Amino acid sequence: MARKSADQRRTEIVEATLTLADEVGPDRLSVEQVAQRVGISQPAVFRHFSSKRLLWDAVGAFVGKRLESTWERALAESPDPVGRLRALVRAQLRLIRTLPAIPALLFSRELQAGDQGLRRTFLGFMRRFHSVLAGVLAEGVQQGQLRTGLDEARAAYVIIALIQGVAMRWSLSGREFDLVQEGEQLLELVMQGLLNCEESS
């Protein structure tokens, strides 16, 4: 049997937990399944994470780092606000494509149970993303690219809902369409609006 360093195993276990959270659901995932995927016995997992809760905490921290770095890189992509907005949405969709467990984790009861530890962590991620989006939108209004009088906070919630919605539909459909392309087209639609510009009610 090939032994590995604790650091290596820890990341292996966290990554296996993430992919399995997508496959079987965060609430239905057992430590036994994680152990089998990694290729070790079930108690070996508890050598690296003394409880399942701490394993989920580590998963949360892992996802959080990926989210933060994704947003940071996207914000640096373009000088103008609307370009940054598109980059943020595209980057977030790409991250969900590579870590499809993210939406399921956000809404799972695994997080809400147990003293609200992870729930607050993920709620914090959502708030961070919302404030980043709202900031970019406010810049867009200032520079005249976006409607004056636009409610930036609400618009940011619309964009978050858009990403979550298309990710959920992608997941339920069995991933039979291109998540990033579809999401980008929905963003364009929202930016243009539905009403006829001349004859608004």
Place this chain on the structure above:
Amino acid sequence: MARKSADQRRTEIVEATLTLADEVGPDRLSVEQVAQRVGISQPAVFRHFSSKRLLWDAVGAFVGKRLESTWERALAESPDPVGRLRALVRAQLRLIRTLPAIPALLFSRELQAGDQGLRRTFLGFMRRFHSVLAGVLAEGVQQGQLRTGLDEARAAYVIIALIQGVAMRWSLSGREFDLVQEGEQLLELVMQGLLNCEESS
């Protein structure tokens, strides 16, 4: 001990399951919890539903009836398409407010497990709602209230995402804002669009 007719008990059990699915999550809900909420012993539940799966099927059918009748009534509310669109969104939000388990049910793994029985049922509900929305949007385009060239199918997906998104945020926030009001304002924002009409990129 107060005995009730089987019909009465069945609906009591289904309703308890729905409220508990919201409180503890569909995947974490046990038959014992349902029995306690109803006020009977755990085996008594199995007299009315011979397996937990059949109980979930009954819950699905119950929710389905409520959804269909909600859409039907909303469509009859207004003669013009945009009015019907607003009525549909408002009615859907009101239904979620009275049956908050609906979004959780849609995305729970309880449905996806077990031969995809309930999963298909709920996917069918979503498709039904999408086609109703797309139909109303197409009418709006024809009558000139909505942008010509509007992609009705994608716009319908945007509206579904909007409802789901605000419902999820409402749930995660501990229901500290008015779901219906907030949802209606997001709808208005999407209908107007984000871009500056004169100077679109």
Place this chain on the structure above:
DNA sequence: GGTTTAAGTTAGTGACCACTCACTCACTTA
């Protein structure tokens, strides 16, 4: 090359899960 360290193992623990069985007793009806 022997000792130490720590990543692994097997074999459990009690709690909870969906579900069953044998039985009871309230109510309807002949």
Place this chain on the structure above:
DNA sequence: TAAGTGAGTGAGTGGTCACTAACTTAAACC
């Protein structure tokens, strides 16, 4: 009023869960 029906019960069944105790052995270090 006796018989039959069916909504209820208490006491289990086997299976799975998170987690633990005691032991083993591969690798790191001197």
